[in-house]
Amino acid sequence: MSAIPVLEARELSIAFGGVQAVREVTLKVMRGELICIIGPNGAGKSSLLDLISGTVKASSGDVSVNGTPLRGGNPGAFARAGVIRKFQGTNIFQGLSVRDNLIVAAAGVASLRVAAGPSSEALLEMAGLADCADEKAEFLPHGRRQWLEIAMAMMCQPSLLLLDEPCAGMNVGDAPVLARLLRNLNGKIAVVIIEHDMKFVRSLRSRTLVMHQGAIVRDGDFATLETDREIREIYLGRRARERECCR
Amino acid sequence: MRKFLLPLRSREKGFLVALALAAVTLAIVPYVSSSYTINAMRDAMVLGLFALSYDLIWGKTSTLTLGHAVFFGTGAYTLAITTVQYGVAPWLGAVAGICSAALLAWVVGYFLLYAGVRSQFLAVISLAVLLIVRQIATSWRSVTGGDVGILGIPPLILGGIDLSGAVASYFAALTLLTVALLGCWIALRGTYGKVLAAIGMNEFRAKHCGFNTAFHLLTMFIVSASLAGLAGALYASMAGVVAPDLFSILLSTDVVLWVAIGGKGSLLGPVIASILLIRVQQEVSSYAADLWPLILGVVFLFFVLVLPKGLSGLIAWGSRKAGRRTVSVAK
Numbered sequence: 001m002s003a004i005p006v007l008e009a010r011e012l013s014i015a016f017g018g019v020q021a022v023r024e025v026t027l028k029v030m031r032g033e034l035i036c037i038i039g040p041n042g043a044g045k046s047s048l049l050d051l052i053s054g055t056v057k058a059s060s061g062d063v064s065v066n067g068t069p070l071r072g073g074n075p076g077a078f079a080r081a082g083v084i085r086k087f088q089g090t091n092i093f094q095g096l097s098v099r100d101n102l103i104v105a106a107a108g109v110a111s112l113r114v115a116a117g118p119s120s121e122a123l124l125e126m127a128g129l130a131d132c133a134d135e136k137a138e139f140l141p142h143g144r145r146q147w148l149e150i151a152m153a154m155m156c157q158p159s160l161l162l163l164d165e166p167c168a169g170m171n172v173g174d175a176p177v178l179a180r181l182l183r184n185l186n187g188k189i190a191v192v193i194i195e196h197d198m199k200f201v202r203s204l205r206s207r208t209l210v211m212h213q214g215a216i217v218r219d220g221d222f223a224t225l226e227t228d229r230e231i232r233e234i235y236l237g238r239r240a241r242e243r244e245c246c247r
Numbered sequence: 248m249r250k251f252l253l254p255l256r257s258r259e260k261g262f263l264v265a266l267a268l269a270a271v272t273l274a275i276v277p278y279v280s281s282s283y284t285i286n287a288m289r290d291a292m293v294l295g296l297f298a299l300s301y302d303l304i305w306g307k308t309s310t311l312t313l314g315h316a317v318f319f320g321t322g323a324y325t326l327a328i329t330t331v332q333y334g335v336a337p338w339l340g341a342v343a344g345i346c347s348a349a350l351l352a353w354v355v356g357y358f359l360l361y362a363g364v365r366s367q368f369l370a371v372i373s374l375a376v377l378l379i380v381r382q383i384a385t386s387w388r389s390v391t392g393g394d395v396g397i398l399g400i401p402p403l404i405l406g407g408i409d410l411s412g413a414v415a416s417y418f419a420a421l422t423l424l425t426v427a428l429l430g431c432w433i434a435l436r437g438t439y440g441k442v443l444a445a446i447g448m449n450e451f452r453a454k455h456c457g458f459n460t461a462f463h464l465l466t467m468f469i470v471s472a473s474l475a476g477l478a479g480a481l482y483a484s485m486a487g488v489v490a491p492d493l494f495s496i497l498l499s500t501d502v503v504l505w506v507a508i509g510g511k512g513s514l515l516g517p518v519i520a521s522i523l524l525i526r527v528q529q530e531v532s533s534y535a536a537d538l539w540p541l542i543l544g545v546v547f548l549f550f551v552l553v554l555p556k557g558l559s560g561l562i563a564w565g566s567r568k569a570g571r572r573t574v575s576v577a578k
Contacts, residue, residue, distance in 0.1 A: 053455070079457035091452045093445040104445040107438050108457030156456060 004067040005030050006160045006190045007083065012051050012061035013214075021047040023214040024061070029160060032187040036201045036222065037194050039211035040235055045194045046164060048211065052192070053085040053162050054078030066159065080112055082159035086149045088168060094138035098129050098148060101137050105152035113157045120155065126181070127151040142169035150178070161185070163193045167200050179203045202226070210234065259436060261566055266432075266515055270425050273522075277414050285413045291525040292420040293481045297498075298505045298521035299427060299514060300474035305503065306512035307435060308467050309447030313370045313499055314377030318348040318472040320493035321380065322479030327397040327489040328390060337403045341480040348476025349469050351380075356468040361461045365450070374496070381494035396490030403484045416485050423481070424518065427474060432514055443467060444512070504543065508550045510557030520558050 007029040014022045022044045029035060037045050050056040052063055057073035064070065065081040075085075093101050102120040110117060124130045127147040132140065140148060146169060153161055167175045179200060182191055195201050201208065201222055208225055210218040212234045218225055225231050255263070273292070277285050301315050322344035329335040329343050355376055359369060384391045391397070402411035403419070410416045435443065446453045446460050453460050483489045502521070509520030524543065531539050554561055 055455070075451075075454040076457055076459050079455055085455050087452070087455075091449065091455075093448050093452065095448050096441060096445060100441050101445075103438055104441050104453075105456045107442050108453070112457070152456070 005064075006033075006066060007052060007192075008064045008067075009052055010061055010063075012048070012058045012063065014047055014051060014056065014059045016047075020214050022051060022058075025051075025214075025216055027052070027209075027216070029190050029192060031159070032185075032190055034182060034185070034191045034204060034206040035193070036204060036206055036208045037192065037211060038196075038198075038201060038208060038235070043211040044214040045211050047214075049085065049162050049164055049192070049194060053083055055085070076108075079156060080109055082157075083162065084153045084156040084158035084160070085162040086153040086164060086166065088164050090145070092137045092145060092148055092152070094136070096137060097134050098137050098140065099124065099133040101148060101152055102155050106155040106157075109156050115157070117157050118154060123151040123154055126154075143171050143174065146170050147174070150181075158189055160190045160192065163191065163195075165194055165196060167195055167197045175200045176203065258563070261563065262432065262513075262515060265562065266425070266428060269515065269519060270421065273421050274418075277417050282413050285417050287526065287529050288522070289413070289417045289420045289485065290482070291522045291529075292417075292424050293478050293485065294525055295518040295521045296420075296424050296427060296478040296481070297475055298502055298509070298517040299424070299431065300471045300478060301502045302506045302509075302512065302514055302517040303431060303474065304467055304471040306506055306510075306514070306517065307440065307447070308443045308464055309511075310464060310468070311366065311370045311503070312373035313496075313503070314373035314375070315471075315475060315502055316493065316495050316498040317373075317377040317380050318352060318475035319479035319482070319498065320384065320489075320495075321348045321351055322476030323483035323489045323493050324384060324391060324397075324479075325476070326480040326483045327400050330401055330484075331397050331399060332390065337401050337484055338405060341403060341477065341484065344480035344483075345473045345476045348479070349473040352469045352472030353465070356465045356472075360464045360468065363461075374499070377494055377496065377499060381491055384491040384494055391491075394491060396488060398488050400483055400487050400489065402487070403481070410484070420481060420485075423477070427477075428514055428518060431474075435514075501543075504547050508547060508557055510559030513557070513559035516557050516559030516562075 005028045007027070009025060009027045011024045011026055012022055013020065013024050025048055037048065039045050047056070051058050051072060054070060054072055054075040054077060057071070062069055063072065065078065065083055068081060070077055070081060093104060096104065099120055102123060106117050106120065121130075124133050127150060129144060129147060129151065132144070137145070137148060146166060150163070150166060166178060170178070175197060182193070182204060185191060193204070205222065208220065208222040209216050210225060210231055217234065218228065218231060273288070276288055280288070297315075297319055300318070304310050304312065304315075325344040325347040326337070326340040329340040330337050335343070355373075359372060364372060385394060402409065402416070404410065405419060408415060408419075410419045442453070442458065443463065446458065446463055450460050479493070505521035505524060506517040508524070509516030509518065524546070528539050528543070531542060550557055556563075
């Protein structure tokens with residue numbers, strides 16, 4: 001059972017017009033694994049997340065969740081299979097109260113899960129939203145919406161959680177809290193994170209993938225990658241090279 | 248069953264009180280009015296049922312259609328054809344009317360909703376469906392009676408009670424309307440109502456929560472059409488006649504205005520708004536036929552600009568204010 005990866009993507013590619021956003025990416029996520037994906041803007045990180053969350057159908061390649069092959073472009077099926085995606089803080093049910101956002105999020109998969117889901121009250125507490133549970137979600141500031149989205153994703157009892165830049169717009173003190181939360185998940189729920197905040201990524205001490213021009217160019221732990229000269233080149237790009245020229 | 252017996256919240260108590268008040272008020276009408284008024288009110292209540300059906304799809308799931316009268320007309324025509332042409336019992340004809348409206352909604356809704364047709368595209372196509380069915384009703388003379396329609400539809404007999412009399416049919420309409428309102432309210436007051444609202448607000452996100460959104464929208468579309476079909480069947484049996492103008496664009500847009508003015512998604516609001524507006528329309532039109540569209544337009548604009556939550560929003564605001572005053576007086 002544990003030998004079957006939660007997610008297995010084989011040679012996924014997608015092109016938008018003439019731009020090859022993701023090229024032949026192969027990725028295996030094991031149960032409970034925590035993975036960070038980093039890379040400069042336009043490297044194809046979000047497009048990869050689109051593909052493995054079922055948001056978008058791949059031009060070629062295939063995706064299996066818990067050993068079951070799934071067709072892309074059907075996010076409902078991916079969610080029911082256990083792949084839950086957290087968006088960038090803008091994808092909530094604006095007109096519903098914060099609590100109702102969680103209740104609705106849980107209802108989508110509740111009948112398919114064996115175990116009882118987490119209680120909405122406990123997650124409101126965890127996300128620091130207990131004081132505004134009855135407020136309309138549209139009135140939340142961006143940082144708290146991020147927490148709401150995380151709580152919504154947790155309500156769906158994911159086996160794989162996909163987080164798209166969870167730290168963007170968060171309060172300074174919140175990133176370490178989130179890092180601690182994610183490390184506590186380690187072993188129970190697999191997590192794939194896209195993040196630009198290097199301090200945050202470092203604090204996760206996890207397996208890290210580097211994407212560049214649609215392909216995964218490195219796969220290792222963050223400490224090793226950080227010292228990799230080529231990675232610095234990719235990430236910092238021209239600026240680093242220019243600085244060296246000036247020297 | 249247990250999930251329908253949720254404890255009442257104060258807003259929900261407000262709904263039940265308002266519903267009881269409205270039902271009692273309407274029940275008094277036959278004892279204090281002329282037979283003309285009774286008949287006019289009965290027709291208004293049947294159209295109130297139609298407004299309720301539209302609130303289920305537009306109010307509850309934010310899915311705008313502009314051809315909802317197609318289900319009203321289908322229900323009416325099915326009753327007329329089955330009873331007059333084939334001699335079916337009227338109650339069975341009404342059931343057939345509901346089923347045919349549901350079937351039409353299922354076929355049309357399946358192809359449109361599962362194909363991802365939404366918002367303005369759905370609205371325009373629903374209008375086209377209405378026009379197509381209307382054309383069939385006009386052209387297929389041997390079955391539908393063409394332009395003349397079908398005359399001499401027998402009155403409904405429900406549970407041994409003949410509903411041909413003005414008062415009997417009035418109370419039948421009132422009972423059905425109240426039961427339908429309560430039924431819809433009970434079914435949608437819990438989590439499912441929130442899920443539908445969420446799908447209406449952000450269908451993309453709802454999909455990512457694992458909902459088969461097209462299925463839920465189709466379900467509501469069919470339920471809504473069935474209720475519209477019932478309203479149409481009642482209308483046909485009470486009027487005794489159907490004609491192609493039942494497939495009316497005007498009725499389809501009127502129902503949008505009723506729901507908007509009554510308060511989208513509040514169920515009771517659209518029903519009350521439709522009954523009030525139809526009654527006023529009946530009175531105004533007897534003085535000057537051209538005046539009504541102007542009045543309706545002004546009322547609609549007023550609500551859009553000043554009271555976007557409609558009558559139900561106004562009532563909720565009023566009761567909140569009254570509640571606050573009682574609290575401050577108590578202090």
